[in-house]
Amino acid sequence: MSDSLRILRVITRLNVGGPSRHVVQLMQGLESNRFEQTLVAGELSEGEAELPDARALKPRYCRELARRVSPQKDRRAYLELRGIIAELKPHIVHTHQAKAGLLARLAAKHEAGPKLVHTYHGHTFQGYWNPIFGRLVRGLERRLGMMSDALIAQSESQREELRQHLGARVADRIRIIKPGVNFDLFEGTRVGTRSSETISIGFVGRLATVKNVPDFLATLKQLQDHHSLSFKAKIIGDGAASLRERLEEQARALGVAEKIEWKGNCKDMAKTYRELDVVVMTSRNEGTPLAAIEALYCGCRFLSYDVGGIRDTVGDLSGVTLVPPRDFKQLAEALVKVVAKGGPCVDLELENLQRELSQRFGSARLTAEIAELYEDITRASPTRS
Numbered sequence: 424m425s426d427s428l429r430i431l432r433v434i435t436r437l438n439v440g441g442p443s444r445h446v447v448q449l450m451q452g453l454e455s456n457r458f459e460q461t462l463v464a465g466e467l468s469e470g471e472a473e474l475p476d477a478r479a480l481k482p483r484y485c486r487e488l489a490r491r492v493s494p495q496k497d498r499r500a501y502l503e504l505r506g507i508i509a510e511l512k513p514h515i516v517h518t519h520q521a522k523a524g525l526l527a528r529l530a531a532k533h534e535a536g537p538k539l540v541h542t543y544h545g546h547t548f549q550g551y552w553n554p555i556f557g558r559l560v561r562g563l564e565r566r567l568g569m570m571s572d573a574l575i576a577q578s579e580s581q582r583e584e585l586r587q588h589l590g591a592r593v594a595d596r597i598r599i600i601k602p603g604v605n606f607d608l609f610e611g612t613r614v615g616t617r618s619s620e621t622i623s624i625g626f627v628g629r630l631a632t633v634k635n636v637p638d639f640l641a642t643l644k645q646l647q648d649h650h651s652l653s654f655k656a657k658i659i660g661d662g663a664a665s666l667r668e669r670l671e672e673q674a675r676a677l678g679v680a681e682k683i684e685w686k687g688n689c690k691d692m693a694k695t696y697r698e699l700d701v702v703v704m705t706s707r708n709e710g711t712p713l714a715a716i717e718a719l720y721c722g723c724r725f726l727s728y729d730v731g732g733i734r735d736t737v738g739d740l741s742g743v744t745l746v747p748p749r750d751f752k753q754l755a756e757a758l759v760k761v762v763a764k765g766g767p768c769v770d771l772e773l774e775n776l777q778r779e780l781s782q783r784f785g786s787a788r789l790t791a792e793i794a795e796l797y798e799d800i801t802r803a804s805p806t807r808s
Contacts, residue, residue, distance in 0.1 A: 428797055430460045431513035431537070433504065433527040435490055435520035437464045437477040439660075439688050440629060441602065441713045442519050442544040445789075448603050450480045452790035458797065461511055465489050465500065465523065470630070470663035472688045483507065490522055497526060504530035513537045514801055520544060521560070528567050538800045541567070542575040542600075543585065545710030545731065561588050568593035572800045575600050577711040578732035598796060601736075602711050603789030606781055609693050609720055622654040622762055625699040625723070627714040628706070630662025636670050638705035638728075638751045643679040645755035652759055654682065659695055661687045696721035701758060704728065705751065711736045719743070720780050722773050724761050726754060741776050 432450065437443045450460055462480050465488025467473060485507075487500035504527050508516065516531045517540040518524040524541045531537050568574060568589040574597045576582035586594050624643070628634045636658070646652050656679075661667065667685070674680040689695045696702075702718040704727035711732045715725050719742055727733050729745040737743050744761055746753045782788075 427455075427457055427459045428515060428801060429511060429513040430458050430797070431463065431508065431511055431516045431527075432460060433463045433485075433488075433516065433518045433523040435465050435488060435523040436467050436471065437474050437480075437482065438467055438471040438629075439474055441710070442542075443474040443477065444605075444713065445542070445544065445602055446519055447474065447476060447480065448605060448786050448789060449793060452603075452786055453794060457794065461507075461513070463488075463504070463507060463527075468663075470661060470666070472661060475690055488523065488526065490520075497522075501526045501530055505534055508534040508537070515540060515797055517542070525563060525567065528570055532570055538573075539571040540573045540575065540796070540800070541571055542577070543581060543710070544577065545581075545708065565589050565593075568596065571596060572803075573598060573796055575796075577602050578735035580732050580735045581710060600789065600792045600796070601784055602713060603786040604713055604716050604720070604780075604784045605786050606720060606777075606784075609696070609717060620653050622652060623698060623700045624654055624656045624758070625659060625695070625702045625718075626656070626704070627659045627695075627702055627718070628704070628712075629660050630658075630666050630670065632666075633707050634660075635705045635707045635728075637673060638749065638754075639703060640670070640674050640677055640679060640683075641751040642703065642705065642755045642758070643674075643682060644677045645752055646758065647679055647682065650755060650759045652762065656683045657686050657695075657699065658683060659686045659689050659692075692717060693721070696723055699723050701726060701761065703754070703758065704733070705754070706730060707748070709733050715743075716780055716784050720777055726758055726761065728754070740779065741772055 432446060434442060434446050450462055462482040463485050464482045466486050468490050485500055485503050487496045487503060489496060508531055515538045516527055518527045519542050528539050531539055574585060576585055576597055576599050579599060582597050582599055585597050626639045630636060643656055646654055674683055696718055701724045702714060704712060709731040715737050718725050719737060719740060724742050726744045728748040730748050734745060738745055744757050746757050
């Protein structure tokens with residue numbers, strides 16, 4: 424493999440979520456005769472589950488690399504990453520998620536001079552930090568952007584956000600490469616014809632503050648108290664036990680607890696989508712949510728607040744309804760209207776929708792565009808400062 428490009432891929436954690444699944448596709452999909460890949464991952468946060476197929480990638484674990492800010496642990500992780508880079512001498516260091524992007528790019532700067540690529544998996548400058556820490560993050564990201572050879576945005580709105588916060592000096596380094604979905608996992612899966620008047624509503628995502636589960640619960644409260652709609656709800660995803668306990672208590676306080684089934688992390692998402700009529704997303708911010716793409720592919724309707732990259736990702740597709748952020752009353756009204764229009768997508772509509780989704784978000788397209796990027800930046804003269 425002497426002619427192959429050595430890729431060191433670093434991710435903060437291999438939890439159940441879009442960034443980890445994105446990394447799995449790259450590790451499995453890039454041609455091994457062209458790219459020799461090594462994956463480094465940090466530790467999971469409290470309440471998170473590891474992606475089921477993560478171990479098959481044989482990652483090297485950097486236990487000091489963690490999402491939470493800790494000066495001592497962060498320094499140890501930085502030094503360990505420097506050692507790994509010195510050992511492997513990669514041609515490219517490609518980072519995913521904020522902490523990995525910070526520490527691994529700084530570590531690479533002091534070692535063998537690999538090309539640096541970072542993928543932004545969400546609109547990370549909004550909804551995640553308090554104002555003071557947010558200014559610090561933006562300052563660090565501007566410096567890291569100047570060090571990098573390529574910055575990957577996953578939607579047009581995300582690219583505009585990066586241009587705004589990182590500045591004009593790095594604008595030409597930003598590329599849009601949309602995420603990929605392994606649609607083979609969902610072949611033959613479609614929502615069945617509704618056999619009862621009870622609508623199955625799903626929330627799919629981590630139990631985390633940015634996912635704004637309280638507004639999903641408030642939407643259920645609106646449906647129960649103000650609309651003649653028979654429904655049941657499933658919350659698919661998990662998080663810290665303390666947060667889940669608070670959410671369950673809130674559901675009881677709102678009087679909707681009996682309507683909800685807390686499913687936790689589900690391995691068979693194809694089966695999960697088959698049991699849903701509608702997927703609802705109430706996030707404060709989102710990048711390019713894979714749950715929306717998967718749900719639509721399986722024939723579910725999708726309703727969401729119009730935040731982050733959701734409009735860029737699926738806003739123009741059949742079966743999608745977007746409402747203003749934090750307006751759970753309008754979200755409930757929109758859901759009732761969607762249900763009134765009928766059940767899941769009819770066969771021809773679903774076939775056309777699946778074809779469009781496959782063209783936009785297929786795994787083969789993702790790996791081809793990443794491979795082209797890698798070869799472009801290794802042929803190019805150095806651009807980092």
